[in-house]
Structure formats: structure tokens, C-alpha cells
Amino acid sequence: MTWDILIGCMVIIIARIGDVSLGTMRTVAVVSGHRGLAWIFGLLEIIIWVFVVSSVISHIRTEPAYGVAFAVGAATGNFVGVTLQRWLPFGDQVVRIFTRNGVALFDGLRRDGFGVTRFEGVGRDGSVSMLFVQVRRARAVLVVRAARRLDPGCFYTIHDIRGAHPALSNLVPTSVTP
Numbered sequence: 001m002t003w004d005i006l007i008g009c010m011v012i013i014i015a016r017i018g019d020v021s022l023g024t025m026r027t028v029a030v031v032s033g034h035r036g037l038a039w040i041f042g043l044l045e046i047i048i049w050v051f052v053v054s055s056v057i058s059h060i061r062t063e064p065a066y067g068v069a070f071a072v073g074a075a076t077g078n079f080v081g082v083t084l085q086r087w088l089p090f091g092d093q094v095v096r097i098f099t100r101n102g103v104a105l106f107d108g109l110r111r112d113g114f115g116v117t118r119f120e121g122v123g124r125d126g127s128v129s130m131l132f133v134q135v136r137r138a139r140a141v142l143v144v145r146a147a148r149r150l151d152p153g154c155f156y157t158i159h160d161i162r163g164a165h166p167a168l169s170n171l172v173p174t175s176v177t178p
Contacts, residue, residue, distance in 0.1 A: 001065065008059075009069035012052055016073020017080050019048035024081025025088065031160075032091040088137065092161040095133045095143045099154040102129020108150040109133060114143055134161065 026041035052073075056066045099105050106118045109131065117132040133143045140158050147154050 013073035020077025021081035
């Protein structure tokens with residue numbers, strides 16, 4: 001393999017990482033309702049893709065390594081894109097916290113400035129509280145840290161919110177007791 005081919009393969013890999021990562025970010029922007037960002041991400045993604053595909057197609061017969069580089073870049077781009085998606089500052093998430101110390105955790109999270117909704121239930125080992133905290137993506141880690149500080153034994157899950165209707169937010173109770 002010559003230096004020209006090796007450099008060509010590296011450029012293809014880097015470009016594919018870029019366009020596939022941009023595709024992931026575009027999808028997140030679309031789902032989050034950020035039309036302008038989705039447009040920019042999509043434009044950049046397709047510009048890169050067109051040039052890379054045309055380069056690979058024009059050289060694939062003489063240099064199959066370009067096809068392998070294309071695939072390696074795409075696979076790596078998926079990994080990088082999903083990693084970047086975690087860092088994107090837009091979008092809401094809900095942190096669901098399951099605890100046996102519902103009142104204390106509820107009050108502590110409220111003191112820390114989070115809007116919390118509490119539900120009471122019964123599990124295998126007795127009563128349990130489920131707390132819902134809706135926050136911007138960047139703040140979800142703060143909710144988890146606060147919850148673990150207040151109740152190290154709590155269990156939590158974090159989910160992206162695909163859509164929420166703001167007019168209904170005043171109908172959600174801040175506390176529900178049995």
C-alpha cells in the first residue's frame with residue numbers, strides 16, 4: 001500500500017466519522033424540534049457524504065482499501081455520534097428515581113431547586129416511592145448526584161423526552177400521597 005492510498009484511506013475514515021456523527025446529531029436535533037440545527041447538521045453531513053462516496057466509487061476497482069476505509073469510518077462514526085449525542089445540550093430528560101425514602105428525597109430535591117413529582121406504590125419488599133424529575137439534558141447528572149447524595153440506595157433511570165405539552169405541565173401534581 002502506497003502512502004497516497006494510506007492517506008486517502010485515513011481521509012475517508014475521518015470524513016465518514018464526521019458525516020455519520022453529524023447524522024446522529026441531526027436526528028437528535030430533529031427529534032428535539034431544533035429545525036435550524038437539524039438543517040445545518042444535515043447540510044454538512046450530506047456535503048461530506050457526497051464527496052466521500054464519489055471518491056470511493058471512482059477508486060473502488062483499483063483500490064478496494066477505500067471501501068474498507070468507508071466501512072470503518074461509518075462504524076466508528078456511529079460510536080462517536082452516540083457519544084456526542086450524550087453531550088448535546090438540548091433536549092429534555094426525565095429522571096425516574098425509586099426509593100424507600102420518598103418524602104426525604106422529595107423534599108431534598110425540591111430544596112435543591114428541582115421540580116419533582118412523587119408517586120407512592122408497593123413493591124416486593126413493601127412501600128416504595130417513585131419520583132419524576134424533568135430537566136434539560138445537561139442537568140440530569142445533577143439530579144442523579146443529588147439523589148445519590150440524599151439516598152445512596154436509590155435506583156434511577158434516565159429517559160429522553162420525545163415531546164411534552166407545556167400547557168399540561170400545570171396539571172401534574174407536585175406530590176401524590178396514598
